[in-house]
Amino acid sequence: MTFENKVIWITGASSGIGKGLALELSKQHCKLILSSRHQEQLFSVKKDCKNQENVQVLALDLAHYATMSLVVEKAMQLFGHIDLLINNAGISQRSPIIDTSIEVDKKLMEIDYLGTVALSKALLPYFIKSKTGHFVVVSSLMGKFSSPYRSSYCGAKHALHGFFDTLRMEHEKNHIKVTMICPGFVNTNVARNALTADGSKQGYQDEMTENGLEVTVFVKRMLKAIQKEKFEAYIGKSEVLGVYVKRFFPKLLHKLVLKSKVT
Numbered sequence: 001m002t003f004e005n006k007v008i009w010i011t012g013a014s015s016g017i018g019k020g021l022a023l024e025l026s027k028q029h030c031k032l033i034l035s036s037r038h039q040e041q042l043f044s045v046k047k048d049c050k051n052q053e054n055v056q057v058l059a060l061d062l063a064h065y066a067t068m069s070l071v072v073e074k075a076m077q078l079f080g081h082i083d084l085l086i087n088n089a090g091i092s093q094r095s096p097i098i099d100t101s102i103e104v105d106k107k108l109m110e111i112d113y114l115g116t117v118a119l120s121k122a123l124l125p126y127f128i129k130s131k132t133g134h135f136v137v138v139s140s141l142m143g144k145f146s147s148p149y150r151s152s153y154c155g156a157k158h159a160l161h162g163f164f165d166t167l168r169m170e171h172e173k174n175h176i177k178v179t180m181i182c183p184g185f186v187n188t189n190v191a192r193n194a195l196t197a198d199g200s201k202q203g204y205q206d207e208m209t210e211n212g213l214e215v216t217v218f219v220k221r222m223l224k225a226i227q228k229e230k231f232e233a234y235i236g237k238s239e240v241l242g243v244y245v246k247r248f249f250p251k252l253l254h255k256l257v258l259k260s261k262v263t
C-alpha cells in the first residue's frame with residue numbers, strides 16, 4: 001500500500017504527532033485534510049506542508065461528538081472521498097485517582113474515546129458503501145497497560161481497543177482496515193497539555209516524554225505500520241516491552257512500573 005493519491009484525514013494535526021504526520025505525508029503526493037480545534041494553527045501547518053494545493057483544513061472539536069455527522073459531510077465535500085482516517089487527536093491526564101474530579105474522567109472519555117468513536121461511526125457508512133477504507137487510531141501503550149496518575153487516560157485509551165477491535169471484525173467483509181498505533185514516549189507537548197485533578201493543564205513537560213522518540217522518527221515508523229496494515233503497532237523505546245511483560249507476567253509489570261517512579 002502506498003499513500004500516493006490517497007485522501008488522508010488527520011485529526012490533532014495542529015501539533016505534535018499529527019503535525020509530523022501532515023508534514024511527512026505532504027511529501028508523498030497524497031491529499032490531506034487537517035483537523036483539530038485550532039484553525040489558525042492548522043493553516044500554519046498547511047503553510048509548512050509540501051504540495052499545499054493538496055491540503056485542506058477542517059476545524060472540529062471532538063468534545064462535540066454529536067456534530068460529527070455534519071463534520072464528515074463537510075470532509076467528504078473537500079476531495080469527494082476519504083481513504084484513511086487517522087484518529088490522532090487526544091489529551092492526556094496526570095493526577096492521582098483520589099484527587100481527580102469525575103469531570104476530568106468525563107472529559108477524557110469524551111475527547112479520547114467518544115469523539116473518536118463518533119467521528120469514525122459517522123464515516124463508516126461511506127467506507128461500507130465504497131467497500132474500502134482504513135481507520136488508524138492513535139492509542140498509547142497506556143491503552144495496553146496502566147501507569148499511576150493516568151487513570152482517566154488509561155481508561156479511555158483501553159476502551160478504544162475494545163471498540164475498534166470489534167469494528168475490524170464486523171467490517172472485514174467490507175474490506176475495512178483498522179490499525180491501532182500504541183506510542184510509548186514521544187517528545188511532544190502532550191504532557192504540558194495533560195489535565196490535572198481539577199481539569200487545568202499540567203503546563204510543564206515530563207522528563208520521560210522529553211526523552212522519548214523524536215516526532216519525525218516516530219512518524220516514519222507509524223507510517224510503515226499503516227502501510228503494512230498492522231492490527232496493532234507498539235512504537236517507542238524500551239517501554240514497549242511492557243506490553244509483553246503485562247501479557248505473560250502481569251505482577252512483574254506492576255512491580256516494574258512502580259519501580260520506574262513514574263510521575
Ligand SMILES: NC(=O)c1ccc[n+]([C@@H]2O[C@H](COP(=O)([O-])OP(=O)(O)OC[C@H]3O[C@@H](n4cnc5c(N)ncnc54)[C@H](O)[C@@H]3O)[C@@H](O)[C@H]2O)c1
Pocket residue numbers: 011012013014015016017018035036037038060061062063088089090091092111138139140141182183184185186187188189190193209212
Ligand atoms: N506524545 C506522547 O508521548 C504520546 C504517547 C502515547 C500516545 N500519544 C497520543 O498521541 C496523540 C497525539 O498527541 P501528541 O503527543 O501529538 O500531543 P499534542 O498535545 O501535541 O497533540 C494533540 C492534538 O490533539 C488535538 N486535540 C486535543 N483536544 C481536541 C479536541 N477536543 N478536538 C479536536 N482536537 C483536539 C490538539 O489540538 C492537538 O492537535 C494523542 O492521542 C495522544 O494521546 C502521545
